[in-house]
Amino acid sequence: MFVRLLWFFVLVPLAAGCAAFPASPGPARPFPQHAFYPGQRIRPGGYSQGELDDHVxxxxDEWKQRYLKEAGSDEAGRPLWRIIHSLQKPDETVSEGMGYGMMIVAYMAGYDPDARKIFDGLFRYAQAHPSDIDPRLMGWVQPPDPAGNDSAFDGDADIAYALLLADRQWGSGGAIDYAAAARKRLAAIAESTIGPDSRLPMLGDWVVPQGSAEDDIRYNQYTPRTSDFMPAHFRSFREFGGDPLWDGVEAAIERAVSDLEAGYSPQTGLMPDFAEPAGSEQGFPLKPAGPNFLEGPHDGDYYYNAGRYPWRASTAVLLYGDDFWRQRMDKLSHWAESATGGDPLRLNAGYYLDGSPIEGQDYFTTFFASPLATAAMTQPDQQAWLDALYEAVHDRHEDCYEDSVTLINLLLLSNNYWAP
Structure with a gap:
């Protein structure tokens, strides 16, 4: 079936590796790209490729108007840009949003004539707001938290990935050496936010790998956020720098997901927002974190962090044909279709790992739906489910977090997301 479906793609091979290219007057991979995904089985139906591109x-255009803001100039007079945290907090910016924004703008180069200028302004803003702990990383919130401003893993990982995209798009011979900047940030991520023994992504550079008395050893190298499991990113990091560390990180997150799924979500494939060691000592296996572990009562449930997990996992299936993550998405995507009777508007905004809906969360949001649409692209028998999900998300706007996640997934859904 997959072979018969390939006719509707313009086959643009994915680049392997990420060497620096000379600066060019325009983007090397302008939007739209119509990339071939080795792990894709279906695509949104009912629309032509041109219509899918127009949806993106x-x-x-709406995302840019709502969330991209000028942020003054740096000491050299070069313009800075930032992504607002939310419509309710327009004066606040978080590193997570900056990572999303830099990725989005790099992918939209060619459509947006100002993409490179904006990208450079976003990156310079990130550089101008470093973590108090490792200044090679970004402080997670601006204005800074008076109690201390440290890093968050996902923001810096997405910023690093965006720099690889920029190197592919514009080369590294201009005002910003994107490749050198990526190497510097990846070194910081590896040294300050990857567990030296666990090889799991840590929550940020504030985590002491072996734990500390100040946090009762609760946060350590075995207490990850599952939405930080970014296998496609880690594959690109490995291809770019040749560092075998990223092979170990991939193996570690696969072990963590296998443990969590086997022990706590064998029927659903759902992941908790956070995980921690199942035993009294640090180490594998992991279990869902307890309530109020870091953010709230649903830290051990499929909630507003783990909702990104299907997007991160299915990207590895689509771009690399990875069978481990395909099996994970097979279970999770079919559970989601069954749990809703095929109606995306019945998706709850959060679930317990056994698939029971969290009470008081009975409303629809694109945040949970758009990653599930990308997951459905990896399954040959879910055309109706994919089409329903796409209809529910492609023109619905909510707030910056939801819309940024949805826009990145629309790039995937339209075959306009590519690996650097």
Missing amino acids: RAFY
Whole structure:
């Protein structure tokens, strides 16, 4: 079936590796790209490729108008840009949003004539707001938290990935050496936010790998956020720098997911927002974190962090044909279709790992739906489910977090997301 479906793609091979290219007057991979995904089985039906591209363009225009803001100039007089945290907190910016924004703008180069200028302004803003602990990383919130401003893993990982995209798009011979900046940030991520023994992504550079008395050893190298499991990113990091560390990180997150799924979500494949060691000592296996572990009562449930997990996992299936993550998405995506009777508007905004809906969360949001649409692309028998999900998300706007996640997934859904 997959072979018969390939006719509707313009086959643009994925680049392997990420060497620096000379600066060019325009983007090397302008939007739209129509990339071939080795692990794709279906695509959104009912629309032509041109219409899918137009949906992305329209969503991007709205996203840019709502969330991209000028942020003054640096000491050299070069413009800075930032992504607002939310419509309710327009004066606040978080590193997570900056990572999303830099990725989005790099992918939209060619459609947006100002993409490179904006990208450079976003990156310079990130550089101008370093973590108090490892200044090679970004402080997670601006204005800074008076109690201390440290890093968050996902923001810096997405910023690093965006720098690889920029190197592919524009080369590294201009005002910013994107490849050198990526190497510097990846070194910081590896040294300050990857567990030296666990090889798991840590929550940020504030985590002491062996734990500390100040946090009762609760946060350590075995207490990850599952939405930080980014196998496609880690594959690109490995290809770019040749560092075998990233092979170990991939192996570690696969072990963590296998443990959590086997022990706590064998029927659903759902992941908790956070995990911690199942025993009294640090180490594998992991279990879902307890309530109020870091953010709230649903830290051990499929909630507003783990909702990104299907997007991160299915990207590895689509771009690399990875069978481990395909099996994970097979279980999770079919559970989601069954749990809703095929109606995305019945998706709850959060679930316990056994698939029971969290009470008081009975409303629809694109945040949970758009990653599930990308997951459905990896399954040959879910065309109706994919189409329903796509209809529910492609022109619906909510707030910055939801819309940024949805826009990145629309890039995937339209075959306009590519690996650097």
